[in-house]
Amino acid sequence: MYRFLAVIGVLCCAxxxxxxxxLEATYLHVEVPLPPTLSNLxxxxxxxxxxxxxxxLADNETTGKFLGQTHILTEVMVSxxxxxxxxxxxxxARSPYLILHAPADVQTAIADLPAAQDALxxxxxxxDISLRDADCRANLFHTLPSDAMRxxxxxxxxxxxxxxxxxxxxxxHPQDLAYARAMRRSLEKFGLSLSAEKTWEFDADMRRxxxxxxxxxxxxxxxxxxxxxxxxxxxxxxxxLYNTWEARPVTGSEGLSAxxxxxxxxxxxxAQLQSRFSEAHSRAMQSPDYAAxxxxxxxxxxxxxxxxxxxxxVRAYMLSTDFTLAGFKGRxxxxxPWNGQLRQxxxxxxxxxxVAQAPLEGFLHHVNELDSLGLDQPESTCEAFQ
Amino acid sequence: MIRTTLAxxxxxxxxxxxxxxxxxxxxxxxxxxxxxxxxxxIATYETGERPRGIIFSKDFSKVYICAxxxxxxxxxxxxTGKILHDLPSGEDPEQFVLHPNxxxxxxxxxxxxxxxxxxxxxxxxxxxxxxGVEPEGMAVSPDGKIAITTSETTNMAHWIDTxxxxxxxxxxxxxxxxxxEFAKEGTEMWVSxxxxxxxxxFDTGNxxxxxxxxxxxxxxxxxxxxxxxxxxxxxxxxxxxxxxPSNHVAVVNAETFEVEDYILVGRRVWHMDFNEDRSKLFTTxxxxxxxxxxxxASREAVKSIKVGRFPWGAAFxxxx
Numbered sequence: 001m002y003r004f005l006a007v008i009g010v011l012c013c014a015x016x017x018x019x020x021x022x023l024e025a026t027y028l029h030v031e032v033p034l035p036p037t038l039s040n041l042x043x044x045x046x047x048x049x050x051x052x053x054x055x056x057l058a059d060n061e062t063t064g065k066f067l068g069q070t071h072i073l074t075e076v077m078v079s080x081x082x083x084x085x086x087x088x089x090x091x092x093a094r095s096p097y098l099i100l101h102a103p104a105d106v107q108t109a110i111a112d113l114p115a116a117q118d119a120l121x122x123x124x125x126x127x128d129i130s131l132r133d134a135d136c137r138a139n140l141f142h143t144l145p146s147d148a149m150r151x152x153x154x155x156x157x158x159x160x161x162x163x164x165x166x167x168x169x170x171x172x173h174p175q176d177l178a179y180a181r182a183m184r185r186s187l188e189k190f191g192l193s194l195s196a197e198k199t200w201e202f203d204a205d206m207r208r209x210x211x212x213x214x215x216x217x218x219x220x221x222x223x224x225x226x227x228x229x230x231x232x233x234x235x236x237x238x239x240x241l242y243n244t245w246e247a248r249p250v251t252g253s254e255g256l257s258a259x260x261x262x263x264x265x266x267x268x269x270x271a272q273l274q275s276r277f278s279e280a281h282s283r284a285m286q287s288p289d290y291a292a293x294x295x296x297x298x299x300x301x302x303x304x305x306x307x308x309x310x311x312x313x314v315r316a317y318m319l320s321t322d323f324t325l326a327g328f329k330g331r332x333x334x335x336x337p338w339n340g341q342l343r344q345x346x347x348x349x350x351x352x353x354x355v356a357q358a359p360l361e362g363f364l365h366h367v368n369e370l371d372s373l374g375l376d377q378p379e380s381t382c383e384a385f386q
Numbered sequence: 387m388i389r390t391t392l393a394x395x396x397x398x399x400x401x402x403x404x405x406x407x408x409x410x411x412x413x414x415x416x417x418x419x420x421x422x423x424x425x426x427x428i429a430t431y432e433t434g435e436r437p438r439g440i441i442f443s444k445d446f447s448k449v450y451i452c453a454x455x456x457x458x459x460x461x462x463x464x465x466t467g468k469i470l471h472d473l474p475s476g477e478d479p480e481q482f483v484l485h486p487n488x489x490x491x492x493x494x495x496x497x498x499x500x501x502x503x504x505x506x507x508x509x510x511x512x513x514x515x516x517x518g519v520e521p522e523g524m525a526v527s528p529d530g531k532i533a534i535t536t537s538e539t540t541n542m543a544h545w546i547d548t549x550x551x552x553x554x555x556x557x558x559x560x561x562x563x564x565x566x567e568f569a570k571e572g573t574e575m576w577v578s579x580x581x582x583x584x585x586x587x588f589d590t591g592n593x594x595x596x597x598x599x600x601x602x603x604x605x606x607x608x609x610x611x612x613x614x615x616x617x618x619x620x621x622x623x624x625x626x627x628x629x630x631p632s633n634h635v636a637v638v639n640a641e642t643f644e645v646e647d648y649i650l651v652g653r654r655v656w657h658m659d660f661n662e663d664r665s666k667l668f669t670t671x672x673x674x675x676x677x678x679x680x681x682x683a684s685r686e687a688v689k690s691i692k693v694g695r696f697p698w699g700a701a702f703x704x705x706x
Contacts, residue, residue, distance in 0.1 A: 058519075059519045059539050059540075062499055062518055062519045062539075062540055063518055063519065063539070063540040063541070063542070066518065066540065066542060066544075066553075066556040067556070269520070269538060269562070272496055272497065272520050272538070275478075275497055276497065276519075279497075301541075304541070304558065305558075324560075324561050324581060324582065325561070326538070326539065326541075326561040326562040326580075326581040330631065331581075331609040331610070332561060332581045332582070332583075332609055368609070369607055369609070370609075
């Protein structure tokens, strides 16, 4: 069973209507159980993603009221064990626009539904590289950066800092392994390599003895320039900082991280989005919130500019050179026409401040510097967009 | 950055009028006062939190400052730097414009999607107008009949009838409009779009788009060419346009709408104002924390002046 949380609509229009258009979209969140972590300091908000889509909807509604355009959002939560495909079918019968917070395999299964063939689906939760590569779908767009975009951002930072001697500790969860794979690929892409790698397999409670265990665990790395942590569930990484044998910077999932979004981003007008968001939701905006915001704002922008809510018009506009999204990252955001990934700068930040923003200076590209991050057209095996 | 002391010396000898450029320092909570004669900072005054928009009353006896994070407009005595009183402003005032009647401030409330109209004499809010998300750019026509608010996320110029304080038109522009100005005796209205990278020129009479100006700075990726603040030279023959993180100011021919020159200035150039005879232009450079002085005739940067952190707005005040 899934439940409808709310149906929100705006029917007013004080200004002369330029076009009488209604865009209806669905936010579909498939709940997934997460393994326990050592610390409960940072619980995942129950409305992750949803809060972003609500903020974006409010932005669209304000714009829409000046143009006689109406935006309607249906929010659907699929509980653990419930049928996500059935929920998606119901949503697609109502509207071709689906903003999806779901595991990668559920996303492709939904994209492959016969009812989804003319739909526009936005992935706001998965960085999985294969979704932008061999497993891409012509109806599946990605407003969340791929893991590769984030690890490329860190690799650019390593190159800039001349941190060439790198070591990595990876967890054992699939998300950790995927991040570690993406990192190895990025290091190779930018001419770097790992001098050593270890796996975090402890089952002890590190809150009590990290200071004893981590120095010993990291001692045999010898000297190096920086450590990379692949700990995407934030299980052990927080206990590694300041406990390493050598006094070296920690990067990756903790320490200096490559992020889609972070509360520390305040430049480029971002302070306004942050305060709008936190005022409405009583918490800071996180990466899936940002991706969901960008997805619904993309739809809003397409309807504003084309005056049409037809999926074929919206898709054509999104992939055209006319489309730009002002995403508070200092550059116009556009979609890669070969795999549906939203191009965007990546924040390199620690929890207290933005350190840099990738692409870093000097990383050039013949089409768009943002394409120095993630799978570039010649690398991607995605053929669905051809 | 270009520092040509020789050119400065030449420039000084031709200066006829004394005056000051007042610059708000967004991250220092101060204003820096620059002498247009000596091109040096002659005073620094404290303000409320995050000062951005700055404007003088018509007789220059008062200076109004948007203290964004203090949620107020401060009124300062420019001869002493003392805050006289605060004005109600709505939340998060960013930019504003003073109506030709010298009484009504039209204020963009960035966090609230509202334009607030404040009577500076009675110190009361006389109207609040719902506009698009993140209103920023503000302008008023020379005859005072039309006020403009641009909204950054809605991507529109909202046209306000100042008699009724109601919107009578909403026109789409490119992504993230930042600044608006009327030109040529109010017959044209110009809007800059930071992320779209363009300036849109409207015919005021019918609010129709008349021209769109694009920019191309050699050696700078087009994504980084982001037009923000702009001002017109004497007779509105040319517009000087700040291009944000491209660190250049463009000189646009206001008749042909073609770009004639690009001038290298400080980092993340944002807003600007002229001295009294408009022979010198002062640009605020947010990231480098300085002000570039441009000689308007030769279109060259002649000096950079260190001010506070993240200089934002600039306004001229004559002193004699």
